[in-house]
Amino acid sequence: NTTIMLFTRDLRVHDNPALAAACASGTVVPIFVWDTAILDGPFAVPNRLHFIGEALTDLRASLRARGGDLIVRTGDPATEVGRIAEATGARAVHLADDRSTHARRRLAALRRLPLAVHAHPGTTVVPPGALTPAGGDHYRVFTPYWRAWTAAGRRPIAGTPDKVLLPPGLSPGEIKVPGGPGSPGRAPGGEGAARDRLEAWLSGGAARYDDDRDRLAVPGTSMLSAALRFGCVSPVEVADRAEDHPGFVRQLAWRDFHYQVAAAFPDLATRDYRDREEPWRDDPEALAAWCEGRTGHPIVDAGMRQLLHEGFMHNRARMITASFLTRNLRIDWRHGYRHFNSLLTDGDVANNAGNWQWTAGTGNNTSPNRVMNPLRQAARFDPDGSYVRRWIPEIAALEQPYLHEPWRTPAALRRNLSYPPPIVDPDDLKRPGAFTQ
């Protein structure tokens, strides 16, 4: 009795309900397919592809240590699963349930095969759709969702298989990462790295999360987002083990919240749910300066350069840079969403678009007046300027208060700075929405 385990974004052996179920029924073919529909589109982003490649190498080693292997193919997942089923006589396929538009299409294609298809929970703590408000199909506002989420029971942790019995005769296939190099400072992918990170976090920074999470220069957050994005660690395991840190667990609920919004609104990344009074401005030069970290506003540029260098940006910096693009430059949030998508290792439609809508004030669960003054944010969250100094070496020698406001540097000194003048008049930062060329 052979079954197929189709890995997608659950690249782990611990607490993987789909893998545990597949292994329980006899011989199993674990397979990952580099999906050409993704490789041909805007989601084929080097930082994520390399992260996946490392996760596959790690997963293959774990499966080999258990007597199995990871079969790697490139093409259409349903076609490849169909081929493996024909070659091995498999009659069922197990995979993690996922509600993105692409995942739903993939599931529908699998269901057209002559196989039993089992979709297991595994990508969120609470599956999208499991919690519904009275009279609705999903929550639009976070606070009531959080209340229901904390009261909801969680699935039990799935056992880690000791043995994976692979049927003979399948060539494993090479793990070859398609596409170019990623950001130089990207964190490594894989279950081993994710579990090490989780242990270090729980025994270290987690206890100070509420105090440190907004401090830009401090490693005060878990840095688990990319591992969660590709399922190198289980969100249920993280939530269970972090129960002494409710401020941190709440962020996992935000992640689930955005997934259930995206499941209800597949057009989350394109549509505005709240009308704006003013039209967006079309300004390719300002957009390029923002993307490249040369707006002349140090706290904004520091965040954008962290993103370029690491494929990651601190959450507080994501909020500051997103507010600057949409509120100060008044450029359409979808440009920001696309740029973030092209670099973030943790980037995904639900959390990226959901957070952009939240910051731009166009989402359901949002205040249209959520605006951040970058100077006040810099004073509060980078008070000694360490974050700006780390990412903008051109001005690292400046003392406060000039570091966050280099335009105030005495003229004689300013001439020697190879850093651009501010693209938004500093006086207008206090009047959000105002913009001067």
Ligand code: FAD
């Ligand atoms: P921690 O603070 O340690 O939080 C733990 C986990 O909770 C994170 O790993 C993440 O999975 C989840 N989480 C934390 N904050 C949020 C949030 N606001 N919304 C949803 N989940 C959250 N996060 C993504 O995972 N993918 C994205 O594409 C993404 N795009 C964003 C775009 C913008 C404009 C903004 C403002 C935020 C975005 N975030 C996104 C949310 C957040 O910035 C990151 O999850 C966080 O910075 C990751 O760092 P961490 O793992 O150290 O987080």
